Amino acid sequence: MTEIEFNLDNIETLEDFYRAYDNKALELKKSEELLEPLLQFKKKSTSDEVIQKLQWEIEACLFEVRGNKLFSFSTSNGKNIGEILEYPDINEYQKTAFDFLINRANNSQSVYLQAKYNLLLWYSILKKNNVYAKKSSENFIKTINECLTRIKEGEYSYEIARLIENLLAIVNESKQNIAETKLLVETLLQNDNLNFWVKHEIIDEMFKYPKIFKSQDFTIANTIFNDQLKISTNELDDFSLINYYLPTAIKVAQKLKNNVKIWFEEIGNANLRLAEREIEDDRNWIKLDYYRAAIEAFRSCGNQIKKEQTEQLYFELKPKIKLDTFCVDFDEETISKLKEYQEEIKKFALALLKHPQEYIYSNLANGKYFPKIEDVRKVSKENRNNFLEFVVTLQFDNNKNISRKSVEDDEKRELLEIYGNRMRETFLPFMHYFFVYGIKSGHITAKSFLKYFARTTWIGKPYVRIDLGGELEEINWINQIAPAINEFFNQILAWGESKYYSPNFILCIDSLTLKIEGLFRNFSERLNVSTSKGKRNGVQEVLAHDIINNEIIREYFNEEDMLLFDYVFSNNGGLNLRNNIAHCFYSENEYHPDKMFLLLAVLLRLGKYNIEKQK
Numbered sequence: 001m002t003e004i005e006f007n008l009d010n011i012e013t014l015e016d017f018y019r020a021y022d023n024k025a026l027e028l029k030k031s032e033e034l035l036e037p038l039l040q041f042k043k044k045s046t047s048d049e050v051i052q053k054l055q056w057e058i059e060a061c062l063f064e065v066r067g068n069k070l071f072s073f074s075t076s077n078g079k080n081i082g083e084i085l086e087y088p089d090i091n092e093y094q095k096t097a098f099d100f101l102i103n104r105a106n107n108s109q110s111v112y113l114q115a116k117y118n119l120l121l122w123y124s125i126l127k128k129n130n131v132y133a134k135k136s137s138e139n140f141i142k143t144i145n146e147c148l149t150r151i152k153e154g155e156y157s158y159e160i161a162r163l164i165e166n167l168l169a170i171v172n173e174s175k176q177n178i179a180e181t182k183l184l185v186e187t188l189l190q191n192d193n194l195n196f197w198v199k200h201e202i203i204d205e206m207f208k209y210p211k212i213f214k215s216q217d218f219t220i221a222n223t224i225f226n227d228q229l230k231i232s233t234n235e236l237d238d239f240s241l242i243n244y245y246l247p248t249a250i251k252v253a254q255k256l257k258n259n260v261k262i263w264f265e266e267i268g269n270a271n272l273r274l275a276e277r278e279i280e281d282d283r284n285w286i287k288l289d290y291y292r293a294a295i296e297a298f299r300s301c302g303n304q305i306k307k308e309q310t311e312q313l314y315f316e317l318k319p320k321i322k323l324d325t326f327c328v329d330f331d332e333e334t335i336s337k338l339k340e341y342q343e344e345i346k347k348f349a350l351a352l353l354k355h356p357q358e359y360i361y362s363n364l365a366n367g368k369y370f371p372k373i374e375d376v377r378k379v380s381k382e383n384r385n386n387f388l389e390f391v392v393t394l395q396f397d398n399n400k401n402i403s404r405k406s407v408e409d410d411e412k413r414e415l416l417e418i419y420g421n422r423m424r425e426t427f428l429p430f431m432h433y434f435f436v437y438g439i440k441s442g443h444i445t446a447k448s449f450l451k452y453f454a455r456t457t458w459i460g461k462p463y464v465r466i467d468l469g470g471e472l473e474e475i476n477w478i479n480q481i482a483p484a485i486n487e488f489f490n491q492i493l494a495w496g497e498s499k500y501y502s503p504n505f506i507l508c509i510d511s512l513t514l515k516i517e518g519l520f521r522n523f524s525e526r527l528n529v530s531t532s533k534g535k536r537n538g539v540q541e542v543l544a545h546d547i548i549n550n551e552i553i554r555e556y557f558n559e560e561d562m563l564l565f566d567y568v569f570s571n572n573g574g575l576n577l578r579n580n581i582a583h584c585f586y587s588e589n590e591y592h593p594d595k596m597f598l599l600l601a602v603l604l605r606l607g608k609y610n611i612e613k614q615k
Contacts, residue, residue: 006037014050017041018108025110026146030159035061056097057104065119065166098124105135111146115139115163119170133174140167141177141184151193160188161201172209182217189220196228197240204248207255218255225249229266238270242293246270261301268297268306275313284320291317342429349433353443360434361452364601365608367560369430371422376563379418380411412566413573419563420575423598431597439489440496446482446489454478457607463522477519481603484512488596506591512599513581517544517569519606524553526611544569544578561605568598 006024011017021028021037028034035058042054098121105117118136122129144163147156164185171181185206189199203221206213229241229249246267253260275290291314298307352360363369438444454460463475487508495503521541524531529552531541547553548565557565567574577595580586 006040008037008040008044011041014045014053022109022113025108026112026143026150026159029112030156053100056100059097060101060104060117060120063120065116065123065169105132111139111142115143115166119166122170122174130174130176133170134176137167137171137174137177137181140170141180144184144188148188148191148193157195157198160194161198164188164202165205168205168209168212172212178212182212185213185217186220189224196224199224199228200245200248203252207248207251215255215257218252221252222256222258225252225263229263238274241270242267242274264297264301265303268294268301268303268310271297272310281320281322282324284317285323288314288317288321345426345429346433349430350437352434353438353441357444357448358452358456361449361604362456362608365457365604367564367605370427370560370564370601371419373419373560373563376415376419376422380415412570415563416567416570416573419567423567424594427601428594428597431601432593435597435600436492436496439492446486449489450478450482450485453481453603453607458523458526458609458611459519459603459607463526465525475522477515477522480518481512481515484508484515487511488600492593503593504588504591505593505596506588509591509595509599510581512596512603513577516599516602516606517547517578519603520544520547520553523556523606523609523611524550527553527556529553545571545574545576556609564598564602564605568602 006020006028008017011020017037024037025034028037038054038058038061042051042058045051045054101117101121105114105121108114108117115136115138118132118139122132122136140163144160144167147160147163150156167181167184171177185202188194188202199221203218203224206217206221225245225248229245246263249263249266250260252258253263271290271294275287275294278284278287278290291310294310295307295314298304298310435444459477459481463477465473465475467473484507488505491503491505491508494501521531524547529550531547533541533546548562548569554562568577570576571579575595575598577598
């Protein structure tokens with residue numbers, strides 16, 4: 001059922017139809033019914049010429065411009081009505097149809113239709129003609145002014161926001177009617193009858209076109225935010241405040257080089273209000289995220305008292321966080337296949353132990369038995385859900401601290417998650433069989449393992465530095481990693497000797513994790529790449545993931561090795577092993593031998609690089 005009354009009973013000619021249609025075009029657009037009268041009159045008409053013209057106009061209605069992007073709604077191709085859908089192509093519009101559209105753009109009595117049809121002509125003609133852009137922008141200005149006169153009759157605020165989006169896009173692209181457009185924008189922002197959210201949308205659009213709107217053009221925007229947000233906090237919902245209005249207010253203040261702290265303070269307060277409304281236990285994780293956002297906001301505005309108060313609330317809420325868990329049970333067939341696969345991995349590992357030790361270590365160092373990055377990327381691409389790009393991802397660490405991730409962070413985290421799954425499915429079981437059976441049989445020893453590093457890797461090459469007293473100090477990393485390696489081998493030996501012995505890998509994992517961080521730092525030093533970073537309290541050494549993320553350092557490692565290093569040490573989707581070890585976030589049950597296998601893999605793949613050759 002249509003909202004706009006459009007009676008065709010007394011309309012017989014196309015001219016009479018257009019007279020009535022153009023007169024109500026703006027109302028029809030507002031109610032999303034521009035297409036309906038065209039379809040009705042086409043059904044009523046008997047003239048082939050009239051039907052063809054109406055069809056062309058119907059097809060023109062199927063195109064919509066959002067900003068500077070042309071979209072088309074789906075339409076039947078006529079072959080199998082109601083079954084096959086296509087998207088119309090504006091460049092395949094018939095030449096005679098273009099002539100018709102030009103005529104309608106020039107002669108329509110509706111300023112809105114003149115604006116839209118000239119806009120379609122501007123975007124459709126291969127060689128763009130500024131005449132169409134000029135006419136379109138002129139008529140968009142007229143249409144917006146007409147909407148302003150009708151605000152009291154009905155709600156035209158949404159239409160004004162949409163029309164401004166089109167107007168600014170075409171003016172920016174064609175450089176036509178810039179002064180007139182800026183004057184209109186100023187008029188809209190000063191109009192007391194226009195809703196605040198529309199003014200916000202206009203201001204937000206202004207930021208997209210810095211060549212049109214300079215800093216001084218945002219002065220009135222600053223006044224609007226100062227007036228509206230301070231007096232309307234109770235009227236504007238807090239969700240809109242923190243996600244839309246206040247971020248734009250900050251952008252305006254930054255543009256004008258004004259104080260932004262007041263707006264960060266408002267963001268913090270709004271997040272606290274939202275947190276107070278969360279009273280259900282199963283929504284505590286949402287409440288925790290509001291506290292997180294409030295802490296960030298209070299830090300940005302320098303309100304140390306509120307920041308510390310909110311940090312205390314955050315700390316007290318963390319123990320109450322409980323996330324829903326679920327498991328997917330495998331069927332018998334899947335379990336059987338997994339067992340067969342594990343048996344194949346075991347046979348492969350045992351067969352490999354028959355080869356010389358140096359051959360095995362060299363293959364591990366060169367990534368022969370690891371998941372390949374191309375396979376991981378392929379799975380990631382196949383699993384990608386474009387819809388989820390619009391979803392905010394919240395991530396909890398081992399200590400229940402919460403953080404938000406961007407789309408780019410999500411992509412990296414997904415890649416590392418898939419890589420981690422592959423490692424658990426294949427590589428880590430292989431490493432378990434290889435080391436446990438190899439150590440138990442005596443084929444692999446701590447001595448032979450360390451000898452490999454001493455003889456064939458840069459890790460075994462002494463490094464000389466000057467201490468604070470000006471004395472030369474020689475460092476040999478073999479002496480520093482040896483205690484962890486020996487401890488690991490001893491635990492495995494004891495584990496294999498007695499079924500009553502429970503191995504403990506805390507010492508070796510803790511030690512080797514921090515030593516590998518030192519190795520990455522020393523790798524950088526040998527390449528003359530800084531590992532220091534200026535901070536508020538002076539210059540300090542960066543952490544493991546910062547060293548790995550250094551663009552210069554990343555150039556020295558191949559992407560297969562970088563994937564492993566990121567998986568083990570990254571604080572964005574990786575295990576973040578160094579951070580969790582250094583801050584004691586692991587319980588004793590989380591010191592699994594798999595972590596030691598990963599560290600040994602990192603050690604092997606890091607050690608293969610010839611630093612002198614890289615220099």
